[in-house]
Amino acid sequence: MISKLGNILKRINIIQWLAAPVIILASAFVVNAVVMLLCNYDPLEAYQAALNGAFGNSRKFGETLVKSTPFLMAGLSVAMAFRCGIWNIGAEGQFLMGALAATWFGTRLATLFPENTWIAVPICLVLSMLAGGIWGLIPAVLKVTRGVNEVISTIMLNYVAIHLVSMMIDGGPLQETSQRGPQSDRIVEWVFLPRLFPPHRIHLGIVIAVVLAIILTFILFRTAFGYQLRAVGEGAAAAEAAGISIVHNTLRVFFISGALAGLGGAIELTALTRRLFLNFSPGYGYTAIAVALLAKLNPLVTVAAALLFGALTTGSYSMQREVGISDRVTFVIQATILLFVIGYGSIQLFRKRAFSHSE
Numbered sequence: 001m002i003s004k005l006g007n008i009l010k011r012i013n014i015i016q017w018l019a020a021p022v023i024i025l026a027s028a029f030v031v032n033a034v035v036m037l038l039c040n041y042d043p044l045e046a047y048q049a050a051l052n053g054a055f056g057n058s059r060k061f062g063e064t065l066v067k068s069t070p071f072l073m074a075g076l077s078v079a080m081a082f083r084c085g086i087w088n089i090g091a092e093g094q095f096l097m098g099a100l101a102a103t104w105f106g107t108r109l110a111t112l113f114p115e116n117t118w119i120a121v122p123i124c125l126v127l128s129m130l131a132g133g134i135w136g137l138i139p140a141v142l143k144v145t146r147g148v149n150e151v152i153s154t155i156m157l158n159y160v161a162i163h164l165v166s167m168m169i170d171g172g173p174l175q176e177t178s179q180r181g182p183q184s185d186r187i188v189e190w191v192f193l194p195r196l197f198p199p200h201r202i203h204l205g206i207v208i209a210v211v212l213a214i215i216l217t218f219i220l221f222r223t224a225f226g227y228q229l230r231a232v233g234e235g236a237a238a239a240e241a242a243g244i245s246i247v248h249n250t251l252r253v254f255f256i257s258g259a260l261a262g263l264g265g266a267i268e269l270t271a272l273t274r275r276l277f278l279n280f281s282p283g284y285g286y287t288a289i290a291v292a293l294l295a296k297l298n299p300l301v302t303v304a305a306a307l308l309f310g311a312l313t314t315g316s317y318s319m320q321r322e323v324g325i326s327d328r329v330t331f332v333i334q335a336t337i338l339l340f341v342i343g344y345g346s347i348q349l350f351r352k353r354a355f356s357h358s359e
Contacts, residue, residue: 077095102187191270
């Protein structure tokens with residue numbers, strides 16, 4: 001009898017856990033349907049075009065996976081930090097620093113290594129993770145030593161990263177040899193991240209991201225280290241009273257979060273763009289906040305949330321092409337979903353933090 005009651009309660013918890021994301025997305029799609037009607041577009045036709053553009057065939061689905069990968073890597077970065085109660089808004093800058101390190105390696109250092117993809121690529125990815133992790137440690141050190149709010153410091157560091165990239169590729173040491181524009185040279189071929197099904201753009205980075213999501217889920221929910229991170233996030237004062245070091249966990253989670261975002265930047269560069277340029281990231285680090293919140297900070301569920309945002313990206317192209325919807329309307333559609341997700345998630349996080357402080 002007790003076991004049956006336990007199973008029923010588990011099912012109720014799962015339903016409640018799934019209800020919020022479903023309601024958020026349904027509300028966003030209804031509001032967007034009204035927006036499209038006001039703009040004289042048929043919302044059903046638009047949504048059908050988006051669905052076909054994202055999942056219509058293997059090539060389109062592959063492109064959706066490609067678009068989902070940077071959202072997934074940045075989303076994992078944000079989810080890990082938020083799980084520890086740390087508001088890392090700096091995934092955008094950490095993403096760029098990873099891409100910058102990959103560019104430096106791929107255009108300057110790779111010639112010192114054997115022309116072997118399976119040697120050069122792992123070295124490049126590790127360097128990018130270190131770059132992102134070290135960039136993430138800057139606000140961590142400021143927080144634990146000077147009490148600087150991480151929201152402010154990480155946002156400021158995003159702009160520092162953007163201007164640092166600009167300085168390096170626009171008249172700087174990493175600008176392309178021909179100096180035709182603000183971009184780097186193309187990285188050497190043996191630093192290209194392998195593609196899985198040429199000529200399609202599906203690449204090994206997708207596999208890396210999904211495997212990392214599985215590993216991080218195991219770490220968070222099946223290890224002592226993960227328990228410490230979750231304990232700090234649920235209630236820092238109670239965790240510290242139990243002997244868990246807030247300082248050490250803050251430093252560690254900031255490094256891990258930055259490393260994940262940095263790896264995302266390296267994957268995007270070595271697998272797709274293969275050179276660094278201005279506006280390399282269209283805001284992956286900021287969209288990642290919505291991805292992580294929609295997944296309720298669960299790394300494995302982040303895979304599904306990232307896939308949704310990847311589908312929205314590829315689907316928006318089909319809406320423009322097949323239905324004739326203005327790109328401005330598609331931006332409004334994406335922004336509406338972001339607002340719903342971030343708004344609800346922020347309320348939940350603030351409530352949790354207020355509850356932990358009141359105990």
